[in-house]
Amino acid sequence: MIANFLEYFYTDKFDEKIILKKNSKNYSVKMVKDLVFERIQNNLTLNSTSKDFDNFSFVINFLAEIFTNKNIFIDEINSKKIIDNGKFNGFTELNPKDIIINFQTSGTTGEKKIVQKSLENLFSESEALKNQFPTLLKDKEFISTTTMNHLFGFTFHLILPLNSENVINTDTVAVPENINVENSCLISTPSFIAKMAKYQNYPVKNPQVLITAGAELKENVFKFAKEISSDVIEIYGSTETGVIAYRNSFDEKFHIFKEVELDCSENFAMVKTNFSLISPVKIMDKIEKFYNDDILVKGRTDRVYKIQEKRISALEIEKVLNSCEFLKDSYIVKTDEKLACLAVLTQVGLDYLTENNIVELIKKLKSIVKTKYEIVPQKWKFIDEIPHTVNGKIDKKEINYLFDLNLSFPVVVDKNFEDGKFTVSLYFYSNCNFFKGHFNGFHIVPGVVQLFYAQYFARRFFGVDCVSGQYRKIKFTNIIQPDKVLKLELEQIKNGISYKYIDENCGYSSGILPIKTLNEEIKA
Secondary structure (H helix, E strand, O other), rough: OOOOOOHHHHHOOOOOOOOOOOOOOEEEEEHHHHHHHHHHHHOEEEEOOOOOOHHHHHHHHHHHHHHHOOEEEEHHHHHOOOOOOOOOOOOOOOHHHOEEEEEEEOOOOOOEEEEEHHHHHHHHHEEEEEHOOOOOOOOOEEEEEOOOOOOHHHHHHHHHHHHHHOOOHHHHHHOHHHHOOOOOEEOOOOOHHHHHHHHHHOOOOOEEEEEEEEOOOOOHHHHHHHOOEEEEEEEEOOOOEEEEEEEOOOOOOEEEOOOOEEEEEEOOEEEEEEOOOOOOEEEEEEEEOOOOOEEEEEEEEOEEEEEEOOOEEEHHHHHHOOOOEEEEEEEEEEEOEEEEEEEEEEEHHHHHHHHOOOOHEEEEEEEHHHHHOOOOOOEEEEOOOOEEEEOOOOOOOHHHHHOOOOOOEEEEEEEEEEEEEEEEEEEEOOOOOOOHOOOOOOOOOHHHHHHHHHHHHHHHHHHHOOOOOOOEEEEEOOOOOEEEEEEEEEEEOEEEEEEEOOOOOOEEEEEEEEOHHHHHHOOO
């Protein structure tokens, strides 16, 4: 058994071992070493021809970086040239302590910062995982819904399988249908699993092991995870600390890894670990620690805002709102010295909105918060789900964008993806602010608003920018009045996204949105 994957490069005795897979093609250690050697020797530009993130290129690029650069920036690996001072003569032995890897992350403020770890830190972390789960992490093919250029994907989809002599499948898992590998270990985020649970989308082949991290799984999501995989490992940790604890079912408390020491106080905890260059690390979580070293994570303590000289816990207000019959989820932020709430309605909440109006619904929600707290959210946005990044973190940038946008959002009643086509049912309630001035006594949804939401949902569903370029075949055939539920259909076609607003009786508008190409993005 190898101590770490660097041993693959120091000898030829592992050359026939399969360690990578792409598009059903197996890559042995020898093939990987040849690719890495070629990229270093020829000083190749290390980027993918596709605008989508390429895990395979990332692995080869990262291995090439290790032998040429002692200070590696993860977010640059697929977009820079190898810098080799002098002719590269082969894979000489390295000290993992000397190789520093820079990860980009963001805290509760959303501001980006760099976290540094040595390769030795990452090896120690993977060793702890191997020791804790020796049988679960043996003879598996690792697949992932998250990319390798963030610490979760990097640790669990790259370092861990390489160090445990498993196979990395680098194919992108974008939808549940892509989970079709025998004897797999699936690396995924809570948000991806939650969507699978919500729409009852089952894998083609169930993973034997499922590893998730980034946020606590809700009870119904954990139950679904156990349906599709007999062994579920939920990890608690952070970019700064690495892994701290784990649990295997919703009813369990988190168990601290034996390599980690945790000291808890009322508003923070200190984590002593060899998974980080800096130790101990202070984390702003409220944690209850039990005699057997199990812990209960009670939430962030740094999401406390000062409003009108009073300290308000965003987490506590969310708990109150999420426990009422009108909301299934919420997220509280501070904007312009006021609390703002992004809310996801239940069917009861949607029925209340359609039977009354948005003003009455907000009054109702405010009154629920006021039973516990004096300060209540003053700004409200209703959306179909709380935005998350591809790696499962709350997307604070997108949330700030939504509140900075001075435009009411129609309520998402339903959404569906089938045969490459996204359909979202939208309810344009009468109090939407874009009805003001359009027109007195006869309100209609302006054409520019229809275009905006077509662009917005195209970005959400397809991940493309439809703002720049020339719109084509735009037609407005019928007017859209308040309190209507319409379907917005979006389909990716050649050089664009086609859209149309329809209901069971007629069509209202249609057209083709431009897609900003990769070349256009580079020029911009």
